[in-house]
Amino acid sequence: MRYTGYLGDGDSKSFRTVAEADPPVYKDVGIQKLECCGHVQKRMGKRLLDKINQCKGKVYQHGNKKVKGIGGAGKLTKAAVKRIQGHYGGAIRNNIGSLDKMKTAIWAIWHHRNGDHDKCSGFSWCDKSDKNKLPSFVMEEIKSVFEDLSADTLLGKWGTQNANESYHHLVWDRCPKAVFVGRDRLEIAVFDATIVYNEGESGRLDVFRKLGLSVGRFQKQGFRDLDLRRVKSAENQKKNSN
Numbered sequence: 418m419r420y421t422g423y424l425g426d427g428d429s430k431s432f433r434t435v436a437e438a439d440p441p442v443y444k445d446v447g448i449q450k451l452e453c454c455g456h457v458q459k460r461m462g463k464r465l466l467d468k469i470n471q472c473k474g475k476v477y478q479h480g481n482k483k484v485k486g487i488g489g490a491g492k493l494t495k496a497a498v499k500r501i502q503g504h505y506g507g508a509i510r511n512n513i514g515s516l517d518k519m520k521t522a523i524w525a526i527w528h529h530r531n532g533d534h535d536k537c538s539g540f541s542w543c544d545k546s547d548k549n550k551l552p553s554f555v556m557e558e559i560k561s562v563f564e565d566l567s568a569d570t571l572l573g574k575w576g577t578q579n580a581n582e583s584y585h586h587l588v589w590d591r592c593p594k595a596v597f598v599g600r601d602r603l604e605i606a607v608f609d610a611t612i613v614y615n616e617g618e619s620g621r622l623d624v625f626r627k628l629g630l631s632v633g634r635f636q637k638q639g640f641r642d643l644d645l646r647r648v649k650s651a652e653n654q655k656k657n658s659n
Contacts (some may be wrong), residue, residue, distance in 0.1 A: 419443055424451040437534060452571065458506035465498045487555045497549070501526055505566070511565045516572055523567045531556045547548040566628050617644040 420441070421433045436448040469488035477484045487493050505639035514621035534552040537543040565571075592598055592606035612620040618640040622632050 419446065421446050422449050422451045425455060435650055454506060454509045457566070457571070458502055458509070461505040461562070461566055462498055464566065465493065465501065465559060466495075468559055468562060469493055469498075477552075477553060479552055484552075487558050491552070493551060493555050493559070497530075497551070500549075501530070509572075516569065519568050519572050523563065525565045527556070527560065553630070584610065587614055590596035617647070619644055 423435060425431055429604050432448070435442060442448060461473035469486070472487045473485075475486065477487075484492075504526045505523060508526065509519060512518040512522055522540070524538055525543070527542075528534075529543055530549060530551045531538040531553070532547050534545045535545060538545060542613070588606055591609055592603055598606075611620070612624065619637070622637065622640065625632050
């Protein structure tokens with residue numbers, strides 16, 4: 418078995434180190450960089466906001482009046498951008514392994530906002546109403562964003578959601594990147610984050626016992642509540658992205 422796909426943090430130098438290794442990792446096969454869904458989902462939001470800024474000075478004919486720009490009330494708001502971004506991430510995550518289904522789901526978002534519900538009615542977030550419909554001049558301007566972010570060259574490089582992101586978040590919660598710390602504190606932060614990531618807050622109880630510390634009923638209940646809250650939060654995030 419050979420690992421030819423690399424999935425990692427966007428700001429990491431590890432990919433270049435592996436891809437440009439001398440001698441190469443594999444003599445006859447190169448290393449391909451996979452895209453993390455969470456990172457490229459944010460790209461949709463950024464591209465739409467950039468498009469709003471690019472079109473600030475443009476004037477459009479909308480009905481019987483002229484309208485300036487594509488952003489703002491009645492047009493492409495920040496709330497709409499955030500929702501489109503979430504649906505885009507859901508289109509990727511729900512169709513890993515099928516490029517055609519992925520592209521269909523992505524373009525369903527555009528058609529929904531364009532008022533064409535024949536092409537989005539099969540999706541749970543489509544209520545077949547035009548309350549979220551955007552003006553035609555807005556849709557034409559953002560169409561290029563959907564074309565770029567539904568390209569085969571991009572969608573063919575998807576990996577699963579990078580699990581390191583949530584693990585790193587736990588580490589930095591215990592040991593902020595902006596503050597210098599010694600090795601002992603860093604190691605404790607990593608060990609504790611690993612326990613919680615794999616077993617939840619309740620995983621700490623075994624550590625307490627081995628340290629000779631008593632574990633009470635309220636402490637057990639408190640850790641269980643934190644674990645349930647964490648699971649519920651994860652489920653809500655997944656639901657909102659669909």
